[in-house]
Amino acid sequence: MTDVTTSAYRERPWLARYAEGAPADITPEHPTLLHAFRASVARGPGTEAIRYFDGVLTLAEVDAASDALAVALAERGFAPGDRLALYVQNDPAFVIGLLAAWKAGGAAVAVNPMNKARELTYLLTDSGASALLCLDELYESVARGVIGGGATQVATVVTCSPLDWQTRDDPRLFDGVRRTRPRGTLDLRTLVGQYAGRAPEPAAPAPGDVAVLTYTSGTTGEPKGALNTHGTMLFNACTYREWMRLTSEDSILGVAPLFHITGLIGHLAVALLLPCPLVLAHRFHPGVVLDALREHRPTFTVGAITVFISLAGAPDAAREDFASLRVVYSGGAPIAPAVTEQFEKATGRYIHNIYGLTETNSPTHAVPLGAQAPVDPESGALSVGVPVFNTVVRILDEEGAEVPVGEVGEIATSGPQVVPGYWNKPEATAAALPGGELRTGDVGFMDAEGWFYLVDRKKDMINAAGYKVWPREVEDVLYGHPAVRKAAVVGVPDAYRGETVKAFVSVKRGESVTEEELIGYCKEQMAAYKYPRSISFLDDLPKTATGKILRRELRDVRA
Structure with missing residues (x-):
């Protein structure tokens, strides 16, 4: 440091x-x-x-x-x-x-x-x-x-x-x-x-x-x-x-x-x-x-x-x-x-x-x-x-x-x-x-008057109404479904929550699954603020030369 x-x-x-008189x-x-x-x-x-x-x-x-x-x-x-x-x-x-x-x-x-x-x-x-x-x-x-x-x-x-x-x-x-006293x-x-x-x-x-x-x-x-x-x-x-x-x-x-x-x-x-x-x-x-x-x-x-x-x-x-x-x-x-x-x-x-x-x-x-x-x-x-x-x-x-x-x-x-x-x-x-x-992993700047502004987040963390969601955790749950071949999760703008969770999925050959089924699957295993609110299906997900999925490209996909 x-x-x-x-x-x-x-x-x-x-x-x-600072306010007048504040130390x-x-x-x-x-x-x-x-x-x-x-x-x-x-x-x-x-x-x-x-x-x-x-x-x-x-x-x-x-x-x-x-x-x-x-x-x-x-x-x-x-x-x-x-x-x-x-x-x-x-x-x-x-x-x-x-x-x-x-x-x-x-x-x-x-x-x-x-x-x-x-x-x-x-x-x-x-x-x-x-x-x-x-x-x-x-x-x-x-x-x-x-x-x-x-x-x-x-x-x-x-x-x-x-x-x-x-x-x-x-x-x-x-x-x-009702009040209960569990054994x-x-x-x-x-x-x-x-x-x-x-x-x-x-x-x-x-x-x-x-x-x-x-x-x-x-x-x-x-x-x-x-x-x-x-x-x-x-x-x-x-x-x-x-x-x-x-x-x-x-x-x-x-x-x-x-x-x-x-x-x-x-x-x-x-x-x-x-x-x-x-x-x-x-x-x-x-x-x-x-x-x-x-x-x-x-x-x-x-x-x-x-x-x-x-x-x-x-x-x-x-x-x-x-x-x-x-x-x-x-x-x-x-x-x-x-x-x-x-x-x-x-x-x-x-x-x-x-x-x-x-x-x-x-x-x-x-x-x-x-x-x-x-x-x-x-x-x-x-x-x-x-x-x-x-x-x-x-x-x-x-x-x-x-x-x-x-x-x-x-x-x-x-x-x-x-x-x-x-x-x-x-x-x-x-x-x-x-x-x-x-x-902090948060990106921002200070102006000449000492005011600070947040511009973006350095990490891929999704901030849904103040709750932080890490995409990998949601992806790990999605990968547990037998029909899912590849999955990636990003935050997308939401008028009420600021950001909400969106998933992109490619399905295994010979398998089928609906958006409602996958959302329900995640909902059963995750806190309410974490599960994806929408899922888009793609034939394949964008990747780097080394095979890493490019989340940043998916943020612009409107599929």
Whole structure:
């Protein structure tokens, strides 16, 4: 890594864009989020921590429930350094499980609840998780087969219901849902009652200790566990607090999935730090979230642009529904300038852009609060903002040298929010984080005023509504179908998701298969955001002289 203190970016020209009075650098007042949470509980144990439909949990109640779960896990062999996988939606159980893992001296593994058996098996095996906190319905439909197969190290399974900690049972989400206690598992609510009043042995994680493994796809397509440490998570929780000027008088609308880095930091971590109420609604449903806006009147949220498009476009949405939102940010997928204009016209609220990655614990760039992002006159791209506190961002050419202002290159980031590496993958760490500077794989440029713009992605990763999809994973599933001879997957523009997944397939001689059959085949084996939405059949796929399929040529095919 080039020493950024001697680079062309040393002066941080973007500091002139900061809001008036904002510092160039910040220093968290706590060593970890667990310390911050304990301080929050001590200051106001009766403060509302979670609002979940008609249910409310105070800080003291969340503290007691996570204490109880930590003790229960420890009594069943969960030791310091172990991992607890969280396979739930945006439910109170996620918050309780995360804190319990830390209190027991371990770390959490954030698992996408849309993952199917193949994906869950990989994550549990790779992370070496010894315990699993799982929605009862996901245990019955997915996890039971994975755990029972003996391929993982999971020894303890705790199940929970999305109906826990509320009584409204909204039929739009919970029609037909019943609490179950799957055989061979422990029930979370039962454990919380059974171990009420007990506390685990005091845990004091260090800033450099792993807090959460969040999985992201890499250059080989194999998911990698980013080492989100207590220190990196805390720093960007503080970044949200200071950049968005949030206080304990605010409340946060949790529209981003908590397993995703945006929800994990921009919702949960910030709420624990301030502290302030976190409004959860199990999973995103436009009508349900609109009702949460009307009922709980949250003041801040951050989410994918598709969330805001859905909310503003809901049939019964009214301008007044959004009036409580003092601060709105969006990241995870590119935003068209016209979309921000349309949203502001419909709701009266301006969407500030924000940019970051799993490996940076959410933001590295953000539009200063109160400012409006400029639009690049040549590309029409909306700026993703300027680097946040303590952060140096460089634009590099293919050889790793800095390019002049205004020229396009790879975005490379250094700062306290950057993870130290990937779980048990030293080669991937060395490639992506030379000297601790993250080579993002995203391509962009900085203008003379310090504003940054994303132009394209260096890699072939597909970004579907903020969810990253690696083509090779989808191709591997397609190749499992007996009729498929060759397959290639690319991202194509989509008006709603930004990008969506398209597959090109050549069929084996003598075989036949329809587009609907192949899509259904993939749908059974993959999370909903991954499977191809369309498939084109070609006699053959374009290749290099060495036989490598040329995805870039397929992007222009309209077959």
